[in-house]
Amino acid sequence: MKFEKLRDEFIVYLRDIRNYSPCTLDAYKRCLKFFFSYTGSLSPSLLKIEHVWEYRSYMMKKKYHPNTIHYHLIGIRAFLKFCKIKGIKILDFERVDVGRRVREQVEYLTPDEIERLLCAVEVNSVKDLRDKAMIELLCSSGMRISEMLRLNRQDVNEDNLTKRYFPIIGKGRKRRLAFINLRTADALRRYLAFRLDKEEPLFINHFYRSEPGESRRRLGRDGFKLVLRYYAKKAGITEKIVTAHTLRHSFATTLLKKGTDLYTIKELLGHTFITSTQIYLHVENKDLQRAHDKAFN
DSSP: OOHHHHHHHHHHHHHHTSOOOHHHHHHHHHHHHHHHHHSTTOOGGGOOHHHHHHHHHHHHHTTOOHHHHHHHHHHHHHHHHHHHHTTOOOOOGGGOOOOOOOOOOOOOOOHHHHHHHHHTOOOSSHHHHHHHHHHHHHHHHOOOHHHHHTOBGGGGOHHHHHHTEEEEEOGGGOEEEEEOOHHHHHHHHHHHHTOOSOOSBSSBOTTOOOOTTOOOOBOOHHHHHHHHHHHHHHTTOOSSOOOHHHHHHHHHHHHHHTTOOHHHHHHHHTOSSHHHHGGGHHHHHHHHHHHHHHHHO
């Protein structure tokens, strides 16, 4: 069987059976595309463990980040496991050692930096109102960028804005509630009040010139990255790389510093396992160490 057909069946399996998110599916597609481009026209049935080792060496020579290499190997291993489930004679997935993911230091913004970022948005147009609402939303809810960009106008109707929470769909198509503060609810109301279109997406590309009868495009990840990068620079936050995930980290870190227990933070972030939330413990540990040093040194 050709690689393309196997890959497509694998992606359908991940989507329909494993409930993987569109972003995860795209990541697996890219991993397999790069790997089988590297191996050339080699049939999957002729794949050997040496090909995987050579590919890992190739990525290391190209100075790929260790976690990127780790994710590529996870994608290859998952694909091989799927082939085994289908009864296809192929390299045993258990022979692919994916190694360990490198635990990186969590980058987050201080309360002062968050306030500067929010104040950097000067509202003079509907686009500015959109930018303000998006940044406020991420800072107060801790949701992922993919979760935010999937929102539709009906998700934040007046009833939900009054309650200050609404359902969202997270990783693995799992539903949870996203909670917002009064400031975010107000920012969303102001943005929606100036929206003259009838488009379904909550956040749209206001620069996109649509033809009569054509829908405006939902704002994409790259579009939001440009927006956030612009306001971070405007706020003078230049020593940190500010991304949507930075705001998510900031949300969790603020909760932890305020004394919120780890299991509550886990639920608010939509983590499946508590181990995913434990990366924020080092922040608390640093504060404890400073307190200890101040008292005993």
